[in-house]
Amino acid sequence: GAVVSQHPSWVICKSGTSVKIECRSLDFQATTMFWYRQFPKQSLMLMATSNEGSKATYEQGVEKDKFLINHASLTLSTLTVTSAHPEDSSFYICSARDGGGPSYNEQFFGPGTRLTVL
Amino acid sequence: DAKTTQPTSMDCAEGRAANLPCNHSTISGNEYVYWYRQIHSQGPQYIIHGLKNNETNEMASLIITEDRKSSTLILPHATLRDTAVYYCIVRLTPSYTGTASKLTFGTGTRLQVTL
Numbered sequence: 001g002a003v004v005s006q007h008p009s010w011v012i013c014k015s016g017t018s019v020k021i022e023c024r025s026l027d028f029q030a031t032t033m034f035w036y037r038q039f040p041k042q043s044l045m046l047m048a049t050s051n052e053g054s055k056a057t058y059e060q061g062v063e064k065d066k067f068l069i070n071h072a073s074l075t076l077s078t079l080t081v082t083s084a085h086p087e088d089s090s091f092y093i094c095s096a097r098d099g100g101g102p103s104y105n106e107q108f109f110g111p112g113t114r115l116t117v118l
Numbered sequence: 119d120a121k122t123t124q125p126t127s128m129d130c131a132e133g134r135a136a137n138l139p140c141n142h143s144t145i146s147g148n149e150y151v152y153w154y155r156q157i158h159s160q161g162p163q164y165i166i167h168g169l170k171n172n173e174t175n176e177m178a179s180l181i182i183t184e185d186r187k188s189s190t191l192i193l194p195h196a197t198l199r200d201t202a203v204y205y206c207i208v209r210l211t212p213s214y215t216g217t218a219s220k221l222t223f224g225t226g227t228r229l230q231v232t233l
Binding site (some may be wrong): 004006009034036044045046049053091093095106107108109110112114 | 154159160161162163164198206220222223224225226228
């Protein structure tokens with residue numbers, strides 16, 4: 001139980017294009033989802049927190065107009081990197097907070113999406 | 119959330135116990151100690167958590183000092199597959215919602231298990 005998936009697992013795109021990354025909780029309802037970014041040899045940095053049906057809360061320094069987050073259902077959140085540039089190349093990881101059941105309130109992480117912008 | 123301090127790296131021979139320390143001297147009474155690990159190019163994996171009592175599960179044991187200012191994660195019989203970065207995180211009780219339940223990752227300890 002408590003599985004979180006991400007799609008795609010990796011993506012390569014051209015500079016200036018937009019990329020959408022999906023995060024799904026497969027066997028539980030996620031009232032809150034978190035998006036992280038990880039550059040090579042660095043730790044995970046929280047980008048934003050999203051609650052189902054409401055606007056995301058972004059961490060300081062993260063551009064909300066560039067990183068669009070939609071959490072339209074209890075099992076799906078999406079992160080769209082708009083007008084991607086090479087400096088946006090990173091490993092993007094989501095986590096989902098279990099809203100009920102035996103793992104209530106615990107967070108579970110997805111496998112990550114590696115974005116490379118050429 | 120309280121800040122944690124961990125050694126940058128550690129080595130451990132396969133089959134031996136790996137003891138990973140963590141200092142969290144500013145931890146407050148309602149903060150838990152969580153451990154996650156991240157194998158290269160994967161998402162973090164939950165290991166164990168505790169408040170003040172020692173905890174054990176199928177993966178590891180967590181020893182928290184009586185004053186709660188430090189803890190040790192113990193992998194009793196390390197294998198090559200335990201090679202990863204281990205993160206010690208102090209966070210508010212999980213019952214908090216929204217941003218208050220976020221996890222703040224430090225730099226972690228890179229554990230290298232060798233033959």
